[in-house]
Amino acid sequence: MDLQIEGKTALITGGDSGIGMETAKFLIHEGVNIVLTDKEEGQALIDAAQDVKKRSRHGAEVITMGCDISDNKEVLRLAEKVVRKFGGAHIIFHSAGARGAAGDFLELTDDDWMKTIEVDLMGAVRVARAFIPQMQKLGWGRMILVASENAFQPYDEESPYNACKAGIINLSKCLSRSYSKENILFNCISPAFIETPMTDAMMEELAKEKNSSMEEAVQWFAQNKRPHIAMQRRGKPEEVASVVAFLCSEHASYINGSNIRIDGGSVASAFG
Template structure:
């Protein structure tokens, strides 16, 4: 299968590191023009340089904005007024116990993980519908289906993304615009990697040992038996954004290493 996204413009939120960066790189390699987004100009420019090494001919631009605020979403929308592809990848996890989560923590997680995608979808969807083609992808998580006791707030936001994505898919039915969710499992991304590295330093273990221990204790149903790479997640996203995926719509697509014990 040859995926060619030449002539398509993609906005990928939270694309300066981790899964978002891998997605932006994969889309650029497929020929799409990519708009990179992160909190700071330095991180945005560093990400663009990284992507350019993998896709030298890519058309790349960047917009620094904090998507945890309405103002930040508006800044991104103003800087990239139109898009054929929107990947709502930005997100955070606080790694706090349920008892320690404050009201502010819950609101922060909802604003960043959920409302950022809602705001940008509202902006880009009408243009996609008018042109008769578009791809919107929400990067959810297996935690949406398996709410983790150690990250209840995170699981809540990821489940909310599934509801939003399916509802918007219904809204955009038969327009040529598809709206899907992709659900990674445990992935060696920047954020999670930093947590694992901290545990490794404290315990004197290797990263591989920490990952194995995490899976055994927290995700024992994993069929993969290791953390996914960010590129493995990006591969699914690039496909979902392609012309070849035109019949995939309103779906929650798991790239979770088999963590969720379900045949649906």
């Protein structure tokens, strides 16, 4: 399918692996220039950009830049670089985030909460604030934020993350009401139990606790903690990225203020 976005530019945060990197591959194959970012411009980000570049068509380029989204000055520098290189970003896929502090609610401190909020909620606020003006000038925009199943089906040990992801959905809806008349559309995706570095770390920790293999830990977690996933497996990043790429396209021109669950059925409610 031709997504009809050749020649546009996409900023992808959290792009050195997982869903962000796979989305970059989909978009660059459609002729979209890619600005790939992560917290640091280390070897992982450089390697990801080289991998993405292999999928390029129609002369689409990929550049990298480290950006700590908890630092507003770094986000503003990133926005300036995108303008200098490509004239602005038409597409924003904000996939950067972290699990943050986890544990018993009464044991989590203000600092635990604020560290999670600074990345998982305020990071999205900063990126939106920096890049919406670019989309306004370009007269066309798509912004996709990453929420989570946790926004609908919260897990008691992850209260800061749960609250931030619920806030992301509300933020996206708010922005969709404010800027859609300017041809800028805002949507969310809510993945669950995807093969990403974040869930890798969770499964490695679980494997150590249970003195088991990583594969056994994944199977135990799916059966005991995510029993509604009928496939009893983690999702693949490309299974999420394909949906994101569609939301970035002209074919999604009447999808605005929506949240799409990509969770293998993990959320038990039909109406969540």
